[in-house]
Amino acid sequence: MRICVVGAGYVGLATAVMFGKLRHEVSVTDIDGGRVRTVNSGKAPFYEPSLENELAKLVKAGSLVATTDTVTSARDAKFVFMCVQTPSMPSGRIDTRPVKKASRDVAKALRQSSGYKVIVMKSTVVPGTTDSVVRPLLEKGSSKVAGADFGLCMNPEFLQEGSALKDSMEPSRIVVGSSDKRAGDLLMKLYAPIKSEKIKTDLRTAEMIKYASNVFLATKISYANEIADMCVRFGIDSETVLAAAGKDPRIGPLFLKPGLGFGGSCLPKDVRALKDRARADGYGSELLSALLAINGRQPLEAIWLLEREIGPLQGKRIAVLGLAFKGGVDDIRETRAVPLVTELLAKGARVVAFDPMAMPSFIKVMPTIEYASSAQECLSGADGCIVQADWKQFGTLGRKEFSRMRFPVIVDGRRCLDPAKVERAGAKYLGIGYGRT
Numbered sequence: 460m461r462i463c464v465v466g467a468g469y470v471g472l473a474t475a476v477m478f479g480k481l482r483h484e485v486s487v488t489d490i491d492g493g494r495v496r497t498v499n500s501g502k503a504p505f506y507e508p509s510l511e512n513e514l515a516k517l518v519k520a521g522s523l524v525a526t527t528d529t530v531t532s533a534r535d536a537k538f539v540f541m542c543v544q545t546p547s548m549p550s551g552r553i554d555t556r557p558v559k560k561a562s563r564d565v566a567k568a569l570r571q572s573s574g575y576k577v578i579v580m581k582s583t584v585v586p587g588t589t590d591s592v593v594r595p596l597l598e599k600g601s602s603k604v605a606g607a608d609f610g611l612c613m614n615p616e617f618l619q620e621g622s623a624l625k626d627s628m629e630p631s632r633i634v635v636g637s638s639d640k641r642a643g644d645l646l647m648k649l650y651a652p653i654k655s656e657k658i659k660t661d662l663r664t665a666e667m668i669k670y671a672s673n674v675f676l677a678t679k680i681s682y683a684n685e686i687a688d689m690c691v692r693f694g695i696d697s698e699t700v701l702a703a704a705g706k707d708p709r710i711g712p713l714f715l716k717p718g719l720g721f722g723g724s725c726l727p728k729d730v731r732a733l734k735d736r737a738r739a740d741g742y743g744s745e746l747l748s749a750l751l752a753i754n755g756r757q758p759l760e761a762i763w764l765l766e767r768e769i770g771p772l773q774g775k776r777i778a779v780l781g782l783a784f785k786g787g788v789d790d791i792r793e794t795r796a797v798p799l800v801t802e803l804l805a806k807g808a809r810v811v812a813f814d815p816m817a818m819p820s821f822i823k824v825m826p827t828i829e830y831a832s833s834a835q836e837c838l839s840g841a842d843g844c845i846v847q848a849d850w851k852q853f854g855t856l857g858r859k860e861f862s863r864m865r866f867p868v869i870v871d872g873r874r875c876l877d878p879a880k881v882e883r884a885g886a887k888y889l890g891i892g893y894g895r896t
């Protein structure tokens with residue numbers, strides 16, 4: 460089966476490789492010619508090693524190609540997956556311009572072809588978008604009717620960066636919203652080899668399932684962060700508290716790790732977008748506002764912990780380890796490193812930063828701070844350190860690295876280090892939610 464995937468980002472390439480592995484012929488399109496060349500050379504345009512391995516094999520075998528020509532690629536395909544970005548605008552509303560541009564191109568493809576196709580919206584869009592934005596553009600540009608001449612589906616994506624391909628091949632569930640039964644049945648059939656639970660619904664419900672899921676994840680993280688911040692003040696280790704709370708099956712153990720807040724391309728934007736969408740219908744969500752407020756202040760918790768130990772930060776050299784929004788990825792979208800570093804600078808600190816993969820993109824956002832070429836170099840001469848992203852390799856830091864610090868004080872902003880190991884290596888360990896002194 461020929462499949463066209465519009466957008467060679469995390470979702471688009473994970474979708475493309477997943478269908479390639481299921482032995483379909485896949486064509487990925489992107490407006491960015493550089494990305495297209497990268498994909499055609501068998502490389503992923505971002506750090507996602509297992510996805511890249513499989514991508515390289517498919518490109519070599521000729522079963523996955525990339526192109527800038529969406530119209531031709533979509534014209535020749537039976538299924539077209541739209542996976543373009545839907546970033547936040549300043550108001551919190553999603554920017555649908557990439558979705559609109561992709562829809563217009565796909566409409567041209569529909570106009571040029573005679574067979575029945577299924578167009579699948581995979582980008583995260585607020586309830587009503589597929590029906591009221593995508594459908595009219597497709598119908599107007601093609602002079603065809605959704606539900607009769609072509610099928611329209613909404614199939615939200617739940618992958619996490621760092622495990623994008625695995626999450627696509629083994630999703631917790633597959634949600635298919637459709638404009639009509641035929642389109643929904645065809646998409647279900649395409650997904651038949653993937654043995655996950657499948658949920659069939661309408662377009663609007665499918666859109667809302669994605670937001671309901673991400674808001675819950677943001678809620679769990681914010682809950683863990685608030686409990687952790689209280690635990691520090693009460694002299695309790697939140698890890699013990701949250702692990703025990705998570706044993707209750709109604710709560711569950713996952714996503715209960717406190718930290719500097721949620722970042723990345725999805726959670727903050729999706730919380731803002733749903734809040735904006737609800738407001739448009741006259742509903743003011745207290746919960747969504749609280750999530751954004753808690754998340755906004757959480758990076759300050761690490762600075763408060765550090766100042767409590769080493770005093771005012773004016774003139775002090777502070778090492779920030781990890782700049783990506785989490786360890787194991789090079790994505791800096793909505794990383795908590797930006798508000799963290801901004802606040803450190805506002806307090807007069809001299810910031811030196813290191814990340815194994817995300818430095819090239821972070822330098823573009825914050826060009827004036829100092830960058831180190833290794834964690835060891837970053838710690839050298841530092842008056843304190845904040846671990847911002849949970850890169851596994853930071854767990855191996857020990858006496859050799861800490862002894863180079865002027866004051867060996869580590870604030871574990873992600874609870875990814877072993878407190879006893881850090882202390883044995885001669886550094887003072889402070890962590891989010893680590894109230895045991």
Ligand SMILES: NC(=O)c1ccc[n+]([C@@H]2O[C@H](COP(=O)([O-])OP(=O)(O)OC[C@H]3O[C@@H](n4cnc5c(N)ncnc54)[C@H](O)[C@@H]3O)[C@@H](O)[C@H]2O)c1
Nearest residue numbers: 466467468469470489490543544545557560561582583616
């Ligand atoms: N990244 C994630 O972890 C994740 C997880 C689940 C859902 N989502 C959602 O999926 C969508 C895509 O996210 P992403 O992270 O893959 O985005 P991304 O920014 O990594 O990739 C989007 C790609 O689409 C391309 N593009 C934009 N307009 C185009 C057009 N008109 N034609 C062809 N290509 C075009 C861009 O150049 C870019 O390469 C978003 O709505 C996001 O919220 C993302």
